[in-house]
Amino acid sequence: MIFKRLRMSAKHFIFILICFFVLPQITVAADVLIAPPLLDLELQARDVVTKDITIKNQAPNKIYVYATVNEIAVDDSGDIKEFISPVMDVRESAITSWIEISRGRIELEPGEERTIPLTVRVHPYAVQGEYHAFIGLVSEFNRPLAEAKAMAGDADGVILKVNLADKSSDSLRIVSFLIDRSV
Numbered sequence: 001m002i003f004k005r006l007r008m009s010a011k012h013f014i015f016i017l018i019c020f021f022v023l024p025q026i027t028v029a030a031d032v033l034i035a036p037p038l039l040d041l042e043l044q045a046r047d048v049v050t051k052d053i054t055i056k057n058q059a060p061n062k063i064y065v066y067a068t069v070n071e072i073a074v075d076d077s078g079d080i081k082e083f084i085s086p087v088m089d090v091r092e093s094a095i096t097s098w099i100e101i102s103r104g105r106i107e108l109e110p111g112e113e114r115t116i117p118l119t120v121r122v123h124p125y126a127v128q129g130e131y132h133a134f135i136g137l138v139s140e141f142n143r144p145l146a147e148a149k150a151m152a153g154d155a156d157g158v159i160l161k162v163n164l165a166d167k168s169s170d171s172l173r174i175v176s177f178l179i180d181r182s183v
Contacts, residue, residue, distance in 0.1 A: 071132070
């Protein structure tokens with residue numbers, strides 16, 4: 001009955017469906033431009049490094065961006081295999097506990113660009129090896145939605161690779177020296 005009143009044809013109906021369901025999905029994917037996409041750091045235990053991440057709103061309206069930090073597993077080609085659930089009791093090998101970034105809501109007006117500092121404080125007793133984290137910068141209405149989107153792999157962000165090399169060196173020191181007199 002509504003269709004008779006509006007005299008809507010099938011073409012108009014399909015056009016309205018596309019406008020409401022398809023176009024918003026296309027624009028959501030390109031709301032935020034993030035640079036750099038990869039941070040590759042060579043660090044040692046106790047190092048503190050701060051890098052800048054730039055985000056830019058490319059949407060025609062105001063957006064809210066939330067930062068999420070997740071440990072990831074990477075395959076040989078550098079692609080993300082899986083997100084690793086957080087472990088809070090082993091800080092020596094949990095890269096997520098070394099990362100400091102603003103977790104508050106970031107409001108961006110259309111065309112606005114903002115620089116966010118990312119600090120990595122390596123644990124003093126960190127185990128040597130290669131660590132990977134994904135810093136998601138997700139445009140959503142609230143934090144729980146942003147975290148769910150990042151864990152699903154639908155978020156833009158920065159991949160952080162930290163390589164902790166073993167810089168320890170062995171040394172030997174003579175404490176005392178005695179000569180046997182009956183040579």
